[in-house]
Amino acid sequence: MAKKKETKSILTKNSHEFLRNYLNNASPTGFESEGQKIWLEYIKPYTDDYFFDNYGTAVAVINPKAEFRVVIEAHADEISWFVHYITSDGFIYLRRNGGSDHMIAPSKRVNIHTEKGIVKAVFGWPAIHVRDAAKEEPPSLRNIFLDCGCNTKKEVEALGVHVGCVITYEDEFMVLNNRYYVGRALDNRVGGFMIAEVARIIKESKTKIPFGLYFVNSVQEEVGLRGAEMITQTIKPNVAIITDVCHDTQSPMMNKISSGDLACGKGPVLTYGPAVQNNLLKLIIDAANKSKIPFQRAAASRATGTDTDAFAYSMGGVPSALISLPLRYMHTTVESVHKEDVENVIKLIFESLKSVKNNHDFKYIKK
Secondary structure (H helix, E strand, C coil): CCCCCCCCCCCCHHHHHHHHHHHHCCCECCCCHHHHHHHHHHHHHHCCEEEECCCCCEEEEECCCCCCEEEEEEECCECEEEEEEECCCCEEEEEEECCCCHHHCCCCEEEEEECCEEEEEEEECCCHHHCCHHHCCCCCCCCCEEECCCCCHHHHHHCCCCCCCEEEECCCCEEECCCEEEECCHHHHHHHHHHHHHHHHHHHCCCCCCCEEEEEEECCHHHCCHHHHHHHHHHCCCEEEEEEEEECCCCCCCCHHHHCCCCCCCCCEEEECCCCCHHHHHHHHHHHHHHCCCCEEEECCCCCCCHHHHHHCCCCCCCEEEEEEEEECCCCCCEEEEHHHHHHHHHHHHHHHHHCCCCCCCCCCCC
16 A cells, blocks of 8 residues: 655644643633733734734734734633532532533543632542442532542632632643644634644745734633624624634544534535635635645534634624634543644635735625
8 A cells, every 4th residue: 555645744843832832721711811922922923913802812913004804713712610619628619611521520630720829629539439330420510529638618718719710621732643633622722823823824935915914812712702702893804714623523422414524634624604605615615626725514504603603793794714623522631633634724724815815805796
């Protein structure tokens, strides 16, 4: 069998260091500031200006004075937990911040973020020997709890822990079989990484951008697309290309009938749906075909469930499209994406931008 020809990576050593640092940093919904600082520090040398909005969405810009404005966007936040109730004997019960999965919590190590710094804790769970197999109780919000090594509520509070403190998992980035990037919060800080790499490639290739190009790293996507909803009012874009993750459906327990037939390693996923503007989608498909970038297709129903919806239905209707990255094990601590897909999303966004002209007419029905 012929050996697959290896292509040179578009990512640099510095790119990989940024990816590792950015993914290992905690950036829970509503508390994204430290992650935004890391992202902005990386992208600033490749852009002309930057700003934050009132809730922490970070924006870097090429040609900020241009009238025609194009957004490429990802979201910066990760799912997490809130301290909800501290018992008299020092155990902590929780409330979700985003779509945190109670099923994976038992035996996980976590960081509780306090004004005094990080407090370490674990999700406790009784041993298999003492559980009643006939009445096995699965993990739920009613019974999962944190143990931070304290015996009283007073001890917990002395560490700086109080109701409202945010909690993130401790799991860190790794590479699996030299093929997959693995870690928590690839949904969707890998998107922030990819759009930052687009900025780097534009700068290093000396590509001329004839419009204002806004690199947007939005907050609060995990709780209702709120960051994107707010930033559209600030930028007032003429067009928006969103990148997020979608489900790889090849692993066990996934249902292709309900979730589609999508695979890691087979390229970016382009979505068809009401929020996706067909002329912009055609431009992206044409760019993929011209540059021989592999891609897959998906269909959305009423909504894409991504920031695409927030951009599309704002400002009287912003032509918007979604380029997704297939991901395994979403909303777990071992989210996994294929390295080739990451590079192909970067290439596809870059090639699509090269096809957009200043004052491009994306009107669906033209006179």
